[in-house]
Amino acid sequence: MLEVPADVRPGETIETHLGTEFTARELRGPDLFTHFERTGAPMLPRDVGLLLGETGVCEGDRVLDAGTGTGVLAAYLARAGAAVVTYEQDPEFAAVARENMALAGVDDRVDVRTGDLTASMADLDDRFDLLTLDTGDAAAIAAQAPDLLVPGGFLAVYSPFVEQTRDANLAAANAGLEDVTTMETIQREMDFDDRGSRPSTAPVGHTGYLTFGRRE
Numbered sequence: 001m002l003e004v005p006a007d008v009r010p011g012e013t014i015e016t017h018l019g020t021e022f023t024a025r026e027l028r029g030p031d032l033f034t035h036f037e038r039t040g041a042p043m044l045p046r047d048v049g050l051l052l053g054e055t056g057v058c059e060g061d062r063v064l065d066a067g068t069g070t071g072v073l074a075a076y077l078a079r080a081g082a083a084v085v086t087y088e089q090d091p092e093f094a095a096v097a098r099e100n101m102a103l104a105g106v107d108d109r110v111d112v113r114t115g116d117l118t119a120s121m122a123d124l125d126d127r128f129d130l131l132t133l134d135t136g137d138a139a140a141i142a143a144q145a146p147d148l149l150v151p152g153g154f155l156a157v158y159s160p161f162v163e164q165t166r167d168a169n170l171a172a173a174n175a176g177l178e179d180v181t182t183m184e185t186i187q188r189e190m191d192f193d194d195r196g197s198r199p200s201t202a203p204v205g206h207t208g209y210l211t212f213g214r215r216e
């Protein structure tokens with residue numbers, strides 16, 4: 001990534017020492033994937049979009065998130081206006097995530113805490129509008145969701161594997177959450193060329209499943 005001098009404004013052109021020209025632009029949500037330092041596998045925009053749409057997260061919401069990983073989801077939530085408390089059990093990953101939040105300009109709205117959320121849940125006094133989980137032990141945390149959420153608050157669990165997804169779905173339902181639903185986003189790009197238009201023949205890649213539930 002090219003370090004842009006502070007006085008360069010979006011739209012202005014700068015030149016590297018090798019004479020290559022770049023036009024500066026404001027970092028926005030999808031740029032986080034290319035500019036963040038990566039640790040834990042980040043959620044893709046299509047899954048983030050489903051999560052934002054299904055939970056309606058907005059300005060003023062309080063979100064509890066785990067694990068932070070790269071912090072892509074946490075940054076998207078903060079850019080939507082939420083205040084995010086996010087737990088990352090790996091101290092090195094947590095340090096990278098803090099730098100990523102600063103790069104995204106949301107370090108004042110994302111509190112990256114080093115620690116295992118399963119071990120810290122009992123210490124949390126706050127209640128949250130949204131609980132987002134992207135961890136192997138999400139089912140165990142989902143089972144405690146009613147104690148972590150405000151009435152009407154949402155749980156959203158992202159899991160790449162169907163076994164973890166089923167566990168999270170059952171844990172959310174057994175905990176008494178309402179409208180427990182699991183979905184997968186299938187996304188197809190369109191190709192337009194001289195011969196005609198059709199969905200891309202490139203393989204459709206699996207990302208993960210999203211399970212939602214809502215506190216009464």
Ligand SMILES: C[S@@+](CC[C@H](N)C(=O)[O-])C[C@H]1O[C@@H](n2cnc3c(N)ncnc32)[C@H](O)[C@@H]1O
Nearest residue numbers: 040042043067069070071072073089116117135
């Ligand atoms: C797949 S990554 C999360 C990626 C993140 N959603 C994003 O969009 O960048 C999962 C992360 O969760 C962390 N983790 C797993 N279990 C955890 C727990 N119980 N508490 C806190 N962090 C946890 C792992 O260390 C890993 O960095």
